[in-house]
Structures are given as structure tokens and as C-alpha cells.
Amino acid sequence: MTVGCTIGKLAKAVGVNIQTVRYYERLRLLGPSARRPSGYRIYGEDEERRLRFIKNAQALGFTLQEIAELLNLRVSTRARCGDVQRKAEGKLRCAEAKMQALQALARALRNLIRTCRAGQPIEHCQILHHLEKEQVSAEQA
Amino acid sequence: MTVGCTIGKLAKAVGVNIQTVRYYERLRLLGPSARRPSGYRIYGEDEERRLRFIKNAQALGFTLQEIAELLNLRVSTRARCGDVQRKAEGKLRCAEAKMQALQALARALRNLIRTCRAGQPIEHCQILHHLEKEQVSAEQA
């Protein structure tokens, strides 16, 4: 539990660097925390949750910019759950497209390995052929 | 079609910046192209394919370094085929790991999307609540 804890404790609890916490504060991903008279930041459970949120969303492939948007949705009273859903769906589509392309690349690599094992020249390897097409169509929020 | 075209045409055809093409050349992702007597680079279909490959592989999350390795796989002569084979196997494992990570990511996202009831006000959004939990568990190539 992190109630009224310092930045070091918070960072450790969530598994990030102290500088990273301050960095997020600068980017306004974390609001300005309460301070002791000495100037020491003090954090509570809310901030810990928020920080975890950032880390997790990042692991899901959201950029800090996108995470800021998600966090802002949360405080906007007019925002609906569907807004978040749409963003998540965008990321999902993106992930699926990537998987397909990787599938193709993996096929090409297996092919290459097989050809190689057979001792055949690799002049006409398939690696390029699968990925040199116009668009893999990935990315985009 | 880009046969014997200049750097500008190539860049436009593939949708990258001219500087980026030169940058890739510096990084040896693109070989030194042929030149006109004036020094102008001239490119053909091979280079266009290669450039497309780079862009697509990048969209799949490979770093330029890794892409260089992928590209080198096919240039290596059969002289050290076992070598190529080993590298290809490494890249294959890498691709498979990426797919697994994406699979986990997609699962997590689908889960979140499923629990989301689109019309709800944002305070009830399960996606956001979930992201505050200890671990979402996805990522890492």
C-alpha cells in the first residue's frame, strides 16, 4: 500500500524509475502531487493507480500521447465508454494486421531455412517477396 | 514503375522522405546506388522493393538493425549456408516471439472490449478499470 508515500516508494511499488515519475509529471500524465512543507512529493493510492494505468496501457502499445488522451477521457463527463472501446479496437486491428504480416514473414523464413538445408542456392528466397508488397497496413491510432 | 529514377521519384513512390533514403544508405540498408556522371543517384525496381521491405518490416516492429540482418540473409552466398540458416532461425524465433506477444496483446484488448458496454458513462468503463490493475500482461519481443 502506498498511502502518503514518497516518490521513491511509489516508483518502487509500480516498478518504474523515479526520474520517470517526474518525467510523467512534466508531461502532465501525472498531476502535480501534494507536497510536504519541505517540497517532497507525497502520493496516495490514486496516483499509484494512475501510474499503473500508464504502464499497462503502454504495454498494450499505446504511446504516452494516446495514454494522455485515455486519461483525459476519464475526466471528461461527456465521454462514453464507447470512445475508449473505439481506441482499443483500433489497437486491436493494428495488432491483427501485424500478426498477419509476421505470419507471412515466418513462412518466408521457414522456406529459406528449408531451402538452405537442402543445400540449394538462395537466389530466389521468399523473404523479400512477402514484405515488399505495397502495404502491410499496420500502425495508426 | 521506377526504372532508372532519381531519389525523389523513388522516395515518392514508396512514400518516404528523400532524406530518409539517404539516411538508409548511410546505415547500409540500401547499398550505394548507381550514379549518373553528375553524381545523381539512380534507382531501379530492386531498390524500390528493398525500400518497401524496410518500411513494412519496420511496421512489424523490427528495428533498422534487425532489418539489416534480415536483408543480409539473402545476400549471403551459399558459401556459408549453415550460417545463413542459423540467422534465419534466429529471426524466425524472433518473429514467432513477436506474434506471441501480439497474440497476448490482442487477447487482452479483446477482453477489455468485450467487457465494455458502449453507452455507459466513462466511470463505468471496464477497460479503464482494468488498466489500473497490477498487471495486464502483454508485450515484449
Added chain:
DNA sequence: CTTGACTCGGTACCCTAGTACAGGGTGTAG
């Protein structure tokens, strides 16, 4: 032959997501 678009190389700069370090103040156990 001129003019405007294009290219050359080189250097300097941008963004993202941090991380490190300096010089100083605070908190607390012994």
C-alpha cells in the same frame, strides 16, 4: 540561355521515452 525544380554532401536539429548527474536540502537512526 535562363529559370525553377531537383540533387549533392554535410551538419544541425527534431521527437519519443527515458536516464544521469550536479549541487543542494531533508529525514531519521544511532
Added chain:
DNA sequence: CTACACCCTGTACTAGGGTACCGAGTCAAG
């Protein structure tokens, strides 16, 4: 009271992946 760990601000730096700008040369349509 003294260590020593911790915190403060500010600035600088990293790595990766580009972009921008400069002065100078080149190309091709009119």
C-alpha cells in the same frame, strides 16, 4: 550531532529514427 539515504530542481545526455537547412551543382522546358 552526524551519517547516510532520500528528495529537490535543473540541465544534459542516450538511443533510435528520422528531418531540415545550407550552399553549390544539375536538369530540362520554354
